[in-house]
Amino acid sequence: MERQFTGVVVRATGSWYDVRTEEGDTVKCRIRGRLRLKGVRSTNPVVVGDRITAERDEDGVGVIAEIMPRRNYIIRRASNLSKESHIIAANIDRALLLVTLFAPxxxxxxxxxxxxxxxxxxxxVTILLGKADLAAEDPEAVAQFKAVYEGAGYPVIEVSSVTGAGIExxxxxxxxxxxxxxxxxxxxKSTLAGTIEPGLDVRVGSISESHLKGRHTTTFSTMYPLSSGGFLIDTxxxxxxxxxxIEEAELWHYFPEMMQLAPQCRYYNCTHVHEPGCAVRAAVEAGEMAWSRYESYLKMLDEDEKYRK
Known part of the structure; x- marks a missing residue:
């Protein structure tokens, strides 16, 4: 058995990592101590999707020695009171964001x-508008949602694990x-994952009726192999x-519809908040850009400013 090997992290539990080797085996690994000491601001230095090199110790347990450069990743602030970051997953070809208009x-x-x-x-990103069987009872809300996000440049697919809509x-x-x-x-999410790939062993929870909020069913991100040859990371x-x-001055760069409008602004360094001749604000007032998207932009500027220092 080769002592050194390379692979992809398919599950991370905080102290142990399942690594899928190039041969298709899964090896339980831990992290080499010095990896934690490289000034990584993230709460989790090794994440699902990371390509790593490792070596087996005397007991055959893998020890992750190196993380190869990440092509991309999705990151968020660890908590509302923290400057630390939490990386959800790395080396992703596409994200599917599952949202619902009802329950919850x-x-x-x-x-x-x-x-x-x-x-x-x-x-x-592709947006999945879930529980389409429930959403069908309010077609106006569905049409309004799709107008906002398709207008911003994002594909929206209506999906239902009940009717099978959007699954193929x-x-x-x-x-x-x-x-x-x-x-x-x-x-x-877990129900949808099991519908997309029958037999996928993803735990499914229920909605708390008292709060209409879901109980956490997936504790750690996990990467599952698909029969189509790809991988699905359930978070x-x-x-x-x-x-x-994300710098305050750069935030609007990440709203595709604002990027399209900005060249028409009077000032090249327009913040799209208060300047005269702002094409973005004019588009919002004319109903050509969704107010909800612009409102989110303003809230992000206001609420997150203290975290960007």
Whole structure:
């Protein structure tokens, strides 16, 4: 048995890591101490999707020695009172953000923060509008949602694990790629994952009726091999999504519709908040850019300013 090997982290529990080797074996690994001492601001120095090199110790346990450079990753602030970051996953071809309009309702600000982070780290996103069987009872809300996000440049797929709507379209997206599936607790991520790939062993929880919020069912991110040849990364339900390492002056760069409008602004360094001749504000007032998206932008500027120093 080769002592040294390379592979991809498919599960990270904080102290132990499952690594899938190039031969397709899974090796339980721990982290070499000095990896923790390189000034990594993240709460988790090794994450699902990382390509690593490791070596087996005398007991055959893998020891991760090196993390290869990441192509991209999705990161969020670890908590509302923290400057530390938490990387959800790395080396992703696409993110699927599962949102729901009913039972529970996904907040627009959460959606927009996730999208901003994906834009900043060059991860393409497709929005999955879940529980389409429930959403069908309010077609106006669905049409309004799709107008906002398709207008911003994001594909939106209506999906339902009950009716099977959108499932084949998602399977086509997943073929041969590494895809992250994310969303708030309770939106049906684990159920959807099991519908996309029958037999996938993902734990499923229930909605707490008293709060209409999902109980956490997935504790750690896990990468699952798909029969199509790709991989699906199932993530823990995310309550909040704080931005980190995004400069205030750059924030609007991560709103695609604002990037399209900005060249028409009177001032090249327009912040799109108070300047005269701002094409972004004019578009919002004319209904050409969604107010909810602009409101999210203003909130991010205001609420996250203290974290960017």
């Amino acid at each position: 309702t996904t907040a627009p600000e959460f959606i927009d923060r996730f999208l901003v982070t994906c834009e900043a780290y060059r991860v393409p 379209e998602i399977r086509t997206l997943l073929e041969g790629h590494t895809t992250l599936l994310a969303g708030n607790s309770g939106v049906g 823990p339900g995310i309550k909040g999504f704080g931005l980190i390492d």
